[in-house]
Amino acid sequence: MGIDDRILADLVKHRIEFVTTVPCKQLAGVIEGIDTTPSILHVPSNKEDEGMGLCAGAWMGGKRPAIIMQNTAIGVTINALATLTQFYRMPLPMLISYRGEVGEPVACQVEMAVHTKALLAQLCIPTYHFHRQSDVEELDGILGHCFMASKPVAVLMDATFWKGELQ
Amino acid sequence: MIRSEVLKMMLPVLRDHLVVCNIGLPSQEMHMLEDRPGNFYMLGTMGLASSIGLGLALAQKAPVVAIDGDGSVLMNLGTFSTIANNQAPNFVLLVIDNGSYGSTGDQTTYAGRKTSLTAVAQACGCENVVECTAEETPQVVADAIKAQQMTVVISKCESGNVKVPVIPLDPVVIKDRFMKQVAALNA
Numbered sequence: 001m002g003i004d005d006r007i008l009a010d011l012v013k014h015r016i017e018f019v020t021t022v023p024c025k026q027l028a029g030v031i032e033g034i035d036t037t038p039s040i041l042h043v044p045s046n047k048e049d050e051g052m053g054l055c056a057g058a059w060m061g062g063k064r065p066a067i068i069m070q071n072t073a074i075g076v077t078i079n080a081l082a083t084l085t086q087f088y089r090m091p092l093p094m095l096i097s098y099r100g101e102v103g104e105p106v107a108c109q110v111e112m113a114v115h116t117k118a119l120l121a122q123l124c125i126p127t128y129h130f131h132r133q134s135d136v137e138e139l140d141g142i143l144g145h146c147f148m149a150s151k152p153v154a155v156l157m158d159a160t161f162w163k164g165e166l167q
Numbered sequence: 168m169i170r171s172e173v174l175k176m177m178l179p180v181l182r183d184h185l186v187v188c189n190i191g192l193p194s195q196e197m198h199m200l201e202d203r204p205g206n207f208y209m210l211g212t213m214g215l216a217s218s219i220g221l222g223l224a225l226a227q228k229a230p231v232v233a234i235d236g237d238g239s240v241l242m243n244l245g246t247f248s249t250i251a252n253n254q255a256p257n258f259v260l261l262v263i264d265n266g267s268y269g270s271t272g273d274q275t276t277y278a279g280r281k282t283s284l285t286a287v288a289q290a291c292g293c294e295n296v297v298e299c300t301a302e303e304t305p306q307v308v309a310d311a312i313k314a315q316q317m318t319v320v321i322s323k324c325e326s327g328n329v330k331v332p333v334i335p336l337d338p339v340v341i342k343d344r345f346m347k348q349v350a351a352l353n354a
């Protein structure tokens with residue numbers, strides 16, 4: 001099973017039924033998979049804070065949400081995370097394409113990468129960094145942890161992680 | 168007619184439904200007029216009332232009315248595209264368009280100048296967009312809920328505020344009782 005399928009299988013296993021996305025090349029396979037998974041409603045958002053609003057609504061409506069986005073989004077979602085997701089204590093798994101790490105071809109991406117973990121730490125958001133392909137094994141536990149704690153949780157998936165398929 | 172008068176007239180129409188109340192005075196006015204578990208009060212996060220409302224409507228069956236403002240919806244204009252492309256027949260977005268940032272001292276918004284939110288919503292692909300006067304608003308919203316057709320209502324009213332206290336409820340309490348109401352309406 002490839003990484004994309006592993007991620008999808010864990011979303012389904014944890015009964016995540018509402019996923020919003022702002023795309024990234026590294027996430028293309030997962031997003032495609034979400035579109036073809038009947039138990040998941042995929043609602044693309046224009047901007048990631050809009051997506052967090054959608055997820056808050058879906059959670060209160062009884063569906064477990066998740067958001068898929070790039071790490072640049074941390075810059076535009078701090079207010080939504082602090083005053084909506086955290087203030088009202090709602091769970092939100094954030095699957096984040098961690099651009100700007102080793103292997104990155106676009107210099108500007110590094111400018112946000114260097115702030116990503118610091119911002120997440122400042123927000124006291126549990127953060128997990130997937131670097132090796134086998135790190136995907138942790139996703140199951142992280143999703144369970146997120147809904148147990150009713151908190152936003154960040155999973156940063158870097159270029160090395162995305163490079164290949166699991167054996 | 169100003170927003171607080173429109174909201175007061177709306178109470179019989181909204182009473183049985185899930186209502187997402189925008190940050191600031193709209194939430195405070197709804198809380199003061201008739202606090203109930205079916206009201207979700209936004210205490211922060213300007214701009215996301217329509218998104219919370221749409222997510223809620225897509226996730227369950229009961230009718231949802233999101234009360235937004237012109238200044239707030241201008242902060243999240245992409246929302247009209249998301250609404251248009253994700254059909255939720257149980258969703259009504261009510262934009263109280265008083266042409267000003269009411270909660271911050273009635274500074275003029277662009278909707279109070281050259282920008283038509285009705286035209287924006289239509290251009291984004293929203294199929295049922297009704298622009299109406301303050302007086303017509305309760306009937307328009309009631310009809311939209313009854314029709315089970317996703318509708319954007321742009322209610323043109325005057326700017327101006329009444330004095331209202333802040334909401335003393337804890338956010339987790341607001342969420343908890345709201346979610347219980349959602350569950351009851353879907354039982």
Ligand SMILES: [Mg+2]
Nearest residue numbers: 236237238267
């Ligand atoms: Mg206004």
